[in-house]
Every structure is written in structure tokens, then in C-alpha cells.
Amino acid sequence: MRLILLVLCCLSLQLSAHEMKSAITKVLFNQRTGNIEVMHRFYLHDAEHAVKKLLDKSADLIAKQSTRDSFALYVSSHFQLKSDGQDLKLSLVGNELDGRFFWVYQEVAIPHQLTQLQLRHNSLQSLWPEQVNVVNIEGRGKVKTLKFTPQQQWQQVQLSN
Amino acid sequence: MSYKKSCVALALMLCAQASLADPIAQTKGKFEDKFRQLDESLPTPNIYRNAAGEPGQQYWQQQVDYKIKASLDEEKRRLSGSQTIHYKNNSPYTLKYLWLQLDQNIFKPDSMAEVTSTFGGGSSPNNEMPAKISLDELRNLQFLADHELGYQLDNIKLADGTKLKFVVVGTQMRIDLPKPLKPAESLQFSMDFAFNIVEEDAVSARSGFEHFPDDKRKGGNDIFLFAQWFPRLVAYTDYEAWTNKEFLGSGEFTLEFGDYEVEMTVPADHIVSSTGDLTNASEVLTKEQQQRLEKAKTAKRPVFIVTEQEALENEKDDTDERKTWRFKANNVRDFAWASSRKFIWDAKGYQQGGADQPFVMAMSFYPKEGGDLWKKYSTESVVHTLEVYSRFSFDYPYSVAQSVNGPVGGMEYPMITFNGPRTELQKDGSRTYSQAEKRFLIGVVIHEVGHIYFPMVVNSDERQWTWMDEGLNSFLDGIAGREWDPQIPWGVEARDITDYMKGDQQEPIMTQSDSVTRLGPNAYTKPAVALNILRDVILGRELFDFAFKEYATRWKFKRPTPSDFFRTMEEASGVDLDWFWRGWFYSTDHVDISLDKVYKLQLDTKDPDIDFERRRKEEQDKPMPIFVELNEAEGKTTWVERNKDVTDFYDENDRFTVTNKERNSYQQFLADLEHWERQVFERAIEENKNYYVLNFSNLGGLVMPILLQLTFEDDSVQEMYIPAEIWRKTPDAVSKLIVTDKTLKQVVVDPKWLTADVDVENNHYPRQIIPSRIEAFKREKSKDLVERDIMQDSKTKLKEPKAKD
Numbered sequence: 032m033r034l035i036l037l038v039l040c041c042l043s044l045q046l047s048a049h050e051m052k053s054a055i056t057k058v059l060f061n062q063r064t065g066n067i068e069v070m071h072r073f074y075l076h077d078a079e080h081a082v083k084k085l086l087d088k089s090a091d092l093i094a095k096q097s098t099r100d101s102f103a104l105y106v107s108s109h110f111q112l113k114s115d116g117q118d119l120k121l122s123l124v125g126n127e128l129d130g131r132f133f134w135v136y137q138e139v140a141i142p143h144q145l146t147q148l149q150l151r152h153n154s155l156q157s158l159w160p161e162q163v164n165v166v167n168i169e170g171r172g173k174v175k176t177l178k179f180t181p182q183q184q185w186q187q188v189q190l191s192n
Numbered sequence: 193m194s195y196k197k198s199c200v201a202l203a204l205m206l207c208a209q210a211s212l213a214d215p216i217a218q219t220k221g222k223f224e225d226k227f228r229q230l231d232e233s234l235p236t237p238n239i240y241r242n243a244a245g246e247p248g249q250q251y252w253q254q255q256v257d258y259k260i261k262a263s264l265d266e267e268k269r270r271l272s273g274s275q276t277i278h279y280k281n282n283s284p285y286t287l288k289y290l291w292l293q294l295d296q297n298i299f300k301p302d303s304m305a306e307v308t309s310t311f312g313g314g315s316s317p318n319n320e321m322p323a324k325i326s327l328d329e330l331r332n333l334q335f336l337a338d339h340e341l342g343y344q345l346d347n348i349k350l351a352d353g354t355k356l357k358f359v360v361v362g363t364q365m366r367i368d369l370p371k372p373l374k375p376a377e378s379l380q381f382s383m384d385f386a387f388n389i390v391e392e393d394a395v396s397a398r399s400g401f402e403h404f405p406d407d408k409r410k411g412g413n414d415i416f417l418f419a420q421w422f423p424r425l426v427a428y429t430d431y432e433a434w435t436n437k438e439f440l441g442s443g444e445f446t447l448e449f450g451d452y453e454v455e456m457t458v459p460a461d462h463i464v465s466s467t468g469d470l471t472n473a474s475e476v477l478t479k480e481q482q483q484r485l486e487k488a489k490t491a492k493r494p495v496f497i498v499t500e501q502e503a504l505e506n507e508k509d510d511t512d513e514r515k516t517w518r519f520k521a522n523n524v525r526d527f528a529w530a531s532s533r534k535f536i537w538d539a540k541g542y543q544q545g546g547a548d549q550p551f552v553m554a555m556s557f558y559p560k561e562g563g564d565l566w567k568k569y570s571t572e573s574v575v576h577t578l579e580v581y582s583r584f585s586f587d588y589p590y591s592v593a594q595s596v597n598g599p600v601g602g603m604e605y606p607m608i609t610f611n612g613p614r615t616e617l618q619k620d621g622s623r624t625y626s627q628a629e630k631r632f633l634i635g636v637v638i639h640e641v642g643h644i645y646f647p648m649v650v651n652s653d654e655r656q657w658t659w660m661d662e663g664l665n666s667f668l669d670g671i672a673g674r675e676w677d678p679q680i681p682w683g684v685e686a687r688d689i690t691d692y693m694k695g696d697q698q699e700p701i702m703t704q705s706d707s708v709t710r711l712g713p714n715a716y717t718k719p720a721v722a723l724n725i726l727r728d729v730i731l732g733r734e735l736f737d738f739a740f741k742e743y744a745t746r747w748k749f750k751r752p753t754p755s756d757f758f759r760t761m762e763e764a765s766g767v768d769l770d771w772f773w774r775g776w777f778y779s780t781d782h783v784d785i786s787l788d789k790v791y792k793l794q795l796d797t798k799d800p801d802i803d804f805e806r807r808r809k810e811e812q813d814k815p816m817p818i819f820v821e822l823n824e825a826e827g828k829t830t831w832v833e834r835n836k837d838v839t840d841f842y843d844e845n846d847r848f849t850v851t852n853k854e855r856n857s858y859q860q861f862l863a864d865l866e867h868w869e870r871q872v873f874e875r876a877i878e879e880n881k882n883y884y885v886l887n888f889s890n891l892g893g894l895v896m897p898i899l900l901q902l903t904f905e906d907d908s909v910q911e912m913y914i915p916a917e918i919w920r921k922t923p924d925a926v927s928k929l930i931v932t933d934k935t936l937k938q939v940v941v942d943p944k945w946l947t948a949d950v951d952v953e954n955n956h957y958p959r960q961i962i963p964s965r966i967e968a969f970k971r972e973k974s975k976d977l978v979e980r981d982i983m984q985d986s987k988t989k990l991k992e993p994k995a996k997d
């Protein structure tokens with residue numbers, strides 16, 4: 032195995048009991064809209080502490096739309112879908128604060144004759160090695176769950192119809 | 193506990209999933225008894241824990257008292273101490289050896305936790321992709337390599353000086369007794385111990401030091417948090433004997449109650465916060481500090497014992513002098529403390545009343561980095577927690593309750609908790625905090641102080657069952673949070689856990705802590721949601737709260753196991769909950785009840801003059817055959833239309849025409865009815881009700897009550913609760929007959945999303961399209977007021993309106 036050193040400066044980790052260090056993403060094949068809809072759910076706890084490191088100390092998810100947008104952009108650049116090695120270009124639909132959660136939305140039209148999907152989700156993993164991103168694939172047969180850790184970069188699923 | 197940054201990765205032990213050899217088996221067909229009684233899966237009741245879930249008539253637990261002298265070498269960041277342990281064998285068994293926990297040994301390079309930590313934190317290996325290692329992991333490895341960590345032990349001997357033979361096994365140590373310790377006998381032995389203190393930020397422990405290089409004092413300052421800092425007895429129990437299970441990092445602690453006398457010698461300018469009562473205040477506190485403490489007892493708001501100014505002064509300088517602080521704590525299962533010259537200290541008395549502990553002092557210790565956030569909310573949150581938790585359990589049983597800010601995100605010990613949230617230093621030198629950080633502080637203080645009840649007093653076995661303290665505590669911290677400010681989204685909603693529960697990667701809640709892949713949803717959220725559902729949907733608050741309080745008081749200062757919780761909740765509520773524990777705690781099923789079909793039945797009157805007319809109407813209501821419709825459209829006329837002069841009897845009477853033959857048989861039918869049959873029949877005809885059959889299927893496997901909302905044509909709404917027992921004979925599908933005067937327009941299952949049903953689209957009849965989050969989001973790009981940047985906007989200066997020219 033090749034070892035890649037992630038160079039990140041000045042990380043001092045502040046851990047809170049309520050940081051879940053996990054996110055859950057729903058990848059939904061929505062036949063109504065004809066889109067693959069990607070809905071990422073982060074704990075506000077995690078996201079808030081993350082933006083302070085990713086952006087700056089004045090970042091504030093509750094108070095600032097700009098912080099929310101920046102974080103959504105960050106997430107969208109850390110989640111990828113491929114089919115047969117071809118990138119599926121997801122568009123960033125928006126983001127939303129809902130109770131204890133922060134949501135980021137992306138979507139792309141469902142390609143023709145899609146039989147398998149490769150996914151990667153490494154949001155926050157360069158900040159926290161213990162970050163686990165869980166992805167549920169729904170709307171194509173039984174729910175399939177994938178777990179992404181920093182060492183699990185790309186995973187593939189076969190899709191049923 | 194905390195969510196630990198587990199560089200010490202979860203070692204995924206293979207838990208025996210093999211089906212238990214069940215003597216009773218369904219050997220034909222597919223029937224699964226979701227209501228099968230749990231007794232056969234629970235341990236057999238005995239004289240130590242009975243069938244009611246209570247401590248049995250001969251319940252026992254060991255008593256372990258400690259006298260500890262500790263000394264902090266700040267320069268070397270080393271703690272050394274000596275302790276005398278008094279061990280009372282209350283068990284009916286003779287002990288030939290004692291086991292101790294050496295938690296500091298988890299940091300040794302050859303510890304099981306280190307050696308079995310898997311690269312990738314528990315995910316299965318991936319051979320195709322290049323691996324990544326983060327700076328954090330490297331920092332961790334470097335710290336472990338640069339420092340000699342783990343316990344150094346010496347002088348392990350009996351009171352009379354006899355050296356004791358001992359064997360260290362990882363994070364545990366066996367001490368062999370020269371003479372077996374019989375039931376009711378006591379033993380006193382002592383040892384010296386020392387260890388180098390870990391840097392919490394580097395290795396992620398539940399204690400350690402945090403360095404502040406920018407403080408004015410030369411070389412900066414540290415905050416020291418001490419936990420798992422002395423060799424502690426492994427619990428010896430009636431259900432597992434010695435509960436020795438290697439400390440792997442996730443599974444926390446299984447401990448004995450005892451009395452502690454602890455003295456710690458630290459630099460004279462340090463302030464110490466500790467489990468227990470300070471017994472030599474006059475030696476370590478100034479006159480003024482003692483007076484302030486007195487004043488704090490009756491103060492409305494926290495009183496500073498050490499002010500920020502005084503703490504800043506302390507921070508600047510050094511001293512060669514040392515002070516010894518003495519604390520005494522009775523009936524605690526552990527002992528922790530904190531020490532720093534950086535501490536601001538505030539306190540506020542809380543009169544909780546009651547006979548046991550009418551007065552409690554709530555206190556907080558924090559550096560300037562805690563700032564206003566801590567000054568305003570830490571101690572107040574401590575008091576609020578006591579108010580709420582006591583209502584659900586028992587009066588807070590100790591004299592102090594403390595919140596200490598340091599490098600640990602959140603961790604609990606008897607009478608003392610460590611909590612992480614802080615303010616941020618801005619470029620202009622001010623310290624600010626976001627609304628989110630404020631929520632975290634209040635939330636974490638409530639959570640950690642709540643742990644003083646569960647598991648510090650209700651002493652569950654954390655190493656085995658994380659959910660017993662975290663699940664119960666998350667359930668209660670949600671309640672306490674809502675009582676602090678219902679506007680803040682604290683609680684655990686049923687819908688928060690559906691994505692986890694519907695997935696195909698999870699373990700049952702009843703899984704040993706170190707084998708759980710994601711402790712957050714598994715041991716915190718899911719059990720807390722389950723308890724919320726039990727309280728607000730299944731039992732109702734009156735039954736639930738009574739049973740829960742019964743559990744807490746039964747096991748106060750004792751050691752409950754999961755079966756004691758399950759049995760007590762069932763026994764005290766009077767409701768059979770075995771199906772609930774099976775579904776939520778013993779399985780990985782999820783909730784997905786689908787309302788597949790609704791159809792209407794009509795009662796035949798048997799009166800041909802009524803029924804035949806109904807049939808005729810039904811026939812007429814059927815759509816016209818397309819052939820006929822197209823012929824008409826083409827303007828084709830039929831033979832009958834063209835030849836109207838040719839008719840007979842059947843042109844006047846169709847097949848629904850009633851004759852006296854039918855009328856006679858109807859009268860005969862009535863005459864043949866028994867008296868009671870005629871009464872029932874006539875009443876049913878007269879009432880002319882609507883009969884609806886609702887077909888449900890259980891797609892998720894977890895049986896749950898069916899919460900129905902019926903909407904009728906006149907727009908009236910009726911709520912209906914069908915207990916889970918409806919599934920007992922056919923757990924996959926059931927039909928329910930609903931009789932009503934009204935005409936049914938719509939049926940919804942679980943309209944308020946209370947049951948964690950993972951698919952709400954199939955809860956509607958007629959089917960309703962439930963938009964995905966993205967669809968909903970696009971529909972109303974929220975113009976929510978929360979979106980305003982109030983902090984920024986509030987800086988706007990008031991302007992005079994511009995006068996018109």
C-alpha cells in the first residue's frame with residue numbers, strides 16, 4: 032500500500048462528547064424527478080466545529096448563510112459518484128439547517144441503463160481520522176449501506192432494478 | 193462518556209452471531225413469534241437478582257475503600273502516588289486472588305488496544321486504493337513513541353509488609369493472596385504507582401494534560417485532568433464473577449463502590465477540583481475564598497471563588513511552594529480530579545430539599561478560554577440537570593456537582609465532569625461564541641452531570657453495555673434540554689434514527705461496547721428513541737415514569753444488568769414489553785408498516801327490493817364498454833333503436849327485476865332467524881354503517897403499535913391506537929375491520945412520525961406522494977428567520993430616515 036501523507040496545518044483537536052463524528056447520506060433514485068438525489072446529513076455539532084477549522088474562527092453555521100454555503104461546497108467536493116469510471120456530475124442544490132442537523136443537497140439525472148455505481152465520501156476525514164460517513168442507497172431494491180472511513184476511498188455497488 | 197477520537201481503533205471482535213441452540217424451534221412454516229417471552233433469553237432469576245428485576249434477597253456487592261496520596265510533578269508531567277486499599281469480600285465465595293484495572297497501560301505500545309488497532313478504524317481493508325494517514329494519527333504514534341507510558345508499580349504488599357505476588361496482563365493485574373479471602377473477610381494492601389501523563393490532544397484519552405503555550409508564564413501553563421489514574425479493583429459480581437475484560441478504549445468501566453480519602457500535593461498556586469468534599473479548606477483556601485464559598489451557598493447566581501482577574505494573575509507566575517488538598521468521598525464508584533493555576537472558579541448553592549442531601553453545591557472550574565460562556569451557563573446547567581434528573585430518579589446523593597473545562601470533550605465521574613466547549617479568541621482580542629457552541633456547552637454539561645446518576649450511582653456495567661448509561665442518559669438529557677429551552681432542538685426524535693435503522697450495517701443494541709461499529713446511533717440515539725417511544729406512545733407517561741423511577745431507586749448504589757432494567761420496566765408498568773425489547777434491543781429489525789389496501793364492505797339487507805336495486809346501480813356505474821362507446825362516436829345506430837316497434841317483456845324488465853319469488857324467500861329467511869339473530873340483523877340494517885377493512889403489512893420486521901388517523905368525508909378526524917399485539921399471530925400482515933357511520937376519505941398510519949417508521953409514503957391511503965427532502969427544499973427555498981445573520985445585522989447603526997427633498 033502506498034502511504035500518502037495528508038498535510039494539514041495547525042490542527043488542534045477539540046473533542047466534544049456530543050460530536051458524533053459521523054454523517055449519513057441518502058442516495059435516492061427518485062423516479063418521480065428522474066434524478067439521483069443526494070442528501071447529506073451532518074450533526075450540527077460536527078459541522079460547526081469543522082467549519083471553524085476549514086474556514087476561520089468566525090465561521091458560524093447558524094448565523095451565517097455564507098458559512099452554510101461554504102460548508103455545502105466543501106461537502107460537495109468531497110462526495111463523488113461514478114458509473115463505469117465516468118464521473119456523474121452532481122449539481123449542488125442547496126443546504127438547510129434543520130434542528131440538530133445540517134443538510135447538504137446534490138442531484139444528477141439518472142443515467143440510462145445504470146447497473147452499478149462507484150461512490151466516495153471523505154468529508155471531514157482529513158480533519159478527523161475517526162470520521163465515518165455512512166451512505167444508504169435507496170430506491171433501487173433493498174437499502175444498501177456503505178461505510179466510508181479515511182482508508183475506504185471508493186466503493187462500488189451493483190444496482191437492482 | 194465521550195465520543196472518543198479513536199485513533200485507538202475499534203478492534204472488531206467477532207461476536208458469536210451463531211444462533212443460540214434454542215430448545216424450542218419453529219420447524220415447519222415461517223411463523224416467527226415476535227411476542228415470544230424473553231425469560232428464556234434472560235438470565236435465570238436467583239437470590240441475587242430476582243424475577244422482578246430487583247436486587248434479590250441476598251444481593252451483594254464488594255466494598256473497596258481507598259486511601260491515596262498523590263503528588264503532581266508539573267515540570268515532568270508525572271503523577272506519582274501510593275494507595276492503601278481496603279477490600280471487603282461481601283460475596284458468598286472465597287477469593288484466592290484479586291484483579292485490578294491498570295487503565296494507564298492502554299497507552300503502552302504493546303497494549304492489546306494498540307496492537308489490535310486496525311488501520312482504517314474498523315472498515316474492511318481495501319487493496320486497490322492508496323491508504324492515507326493523517327497528521328493526527330502520526331501525532332498519536334509519535335507521542336506514544338516519545339514517552340514512556342503506562343503504570344510503574346512498586347511495593348505491592350499487605351498491611352503487615354508481606355510482599356504480594358502479582359501478574360500484569362495488559363490493562364489488568366492479578367494479585368495472588370497468601371491466604372484466601374473468605375466471605376465477609378477484609379483485606380488491606382498497598383502499593384506505589386506512577387505514570388507519565390498523556391497529552392489528551394495527542395492521544396485522545398479520557399484524561400490528561402492540555403498545554404497552553406501562549407500564557408504569560410514562562411513555558412506556558414497546563415490544565416491537568418486525572419481519571420483512571422490509580423490502580424482500581426476490577427468489579428467482582430454475582431453475574432460474571434471477575435468482570436475482567438481488557439480495556440480496548442470503547443467499552444468504559446465496571447467498578448465497585450467504596451469510600452475514598454485522597455490527598456493530592458500540587459503547586460501552591462493550583463486550584464484543585466475533585467470528587468468528594470474538601471476537608472482542609474482552611475489550609476488551601478484564603479480567608480476570602482472561604483467567605484465567598486459561604487456566600488455562594490445562598491446566592492441567586494454563581495459567585496466567583498476565584499475571579500477571572502485572580503486567575504489571570506495566577507497564570508502569569510510560578511511558585512516553588514506546594515500545597516496538599518484533602519478530599520473525602522463516601523459511596524462513590526470512582527474518583528477523578530483536575531488541577532491548574534489557570535482555573536476561574538464559581539459556585540452556587542442548590543437547595544434540593546429532601547432528607548438525604550438537602551443541600552448541594554454546584555461549581556465550575558475553567559480557564560479564561562471558557563469566558564462568558566462558562567461564567568453564564570456552566571454552573572446554572574449543573575443545577576438545572578439536578579432538578580430534572582432527580583424528578584425522574586432520586587435526589588442527587590452527593591454534596592457537590594462540578595463542571596470542569598479542559599481538553600476532554602465530555603466525560604463523567606462521581607461529583608465531577610469534564611466538558612470541552614469554549615469561546616473563540618477573535619483578532620480584536622475579544623472572546624465570542626456561536627449559538628451552536630452555547631448549545632453544545634449546555635448540552636454537554638447536562639449530559640455529563642446526568643451521568644452522575646447513570647452510571648455513577650445506578651452502577652451499570654459500561655464495559656459490557658454502553659446503552660445502559662448512554663441510552664438512558666441521552667433519553668433524559670433530551671428531557672432536561674427541552675425543559676431548559678424548548679426552542680432549541682435537543683431531543684432525540686424518532687425520525688433521527690430511521691436512516692440508521694433501515695441500513696444493512698448495524699448491530700443489535702445488546703452488543704458488547706467494543707464490538708459496536710458506531711456507538712453514536714447504536715448506543716445513544718437508538719435506545720433513547722426507543723425509550724421515548726415507550727414513554728410517549730406505548731406506555732404513556734404515567735406508567736413509564738413510575739416504572740423508570742422504580743428502576744432508578746431499586747438500583748441506586750447497586751449494580752443493574754440489562755435484564756434488571758427490562759424486568760423492572762415490565763413489572764412496574766404491568767405491561768408485557770418482551771416484544772419491544774426483542775425488536776428494539778435484541779434485533780436489527782426496523783419499523784416499516786405499510787397500509788396496503790382499504791376496502792369497503794356493504795351489508796346485504798337480503799330484502800330483494802333493496803339489494804337488487806343496489807346491484808342494478810352498481811352495474812350502471814360500470815364504465816361503458818369501449819366498443820359501444822366508439823360505435824356511438826361513429827354515429828352507428830343499433831338494431832333495437834331502428835326497430836322500436838318490436839318489444840317484449842324483457843324490454844321493460846332487466847335481470848335485476850324483483851319478483852314475488854324473491855320476496856317470498858326473503859320473508860322465509862326472516863322467519864327462519866333465531867330471535868337474537870333477527871335482533872342483530874335488524875339493528876345492523878337499521879344502523880346502516882360502513883364497514884372498512886384495512887390491510888397492513890409489516891415490511892421492516894419490527895412489530896409496533898399501529899397509530900391510525902382516519903379522515904372522513906365530512907372532514908372530521910378520528911385517531912385510533914391499535915396495540916402492537918395485533919401482530920401476534922401474523923407478524924407479516926394483518927387486517928383490521930373498522931365500523932363507522934361516516935364515509936372514510938383518507939387513512940394515515942403514524943401521522944406524527946412517532947414510531948421511527950422508515951418509509952412514510954406507504955403510510956397513506958390513498959397513497960400520497962411524500963416529497964424527498966430535495967423536492968421539498970426546492971418547493972419552498974426557505975425564507976426562514978433563522979437564516980438571518982442576526983449577529984452581523986445587530987451591528988447595524990440606527991439611521992435617521994432620509995428626509996425628502
Ligand SMILES: [Zn+2]
Pocket residue numbers: 048193194639643662665
Ligand atoms: Zn455520555
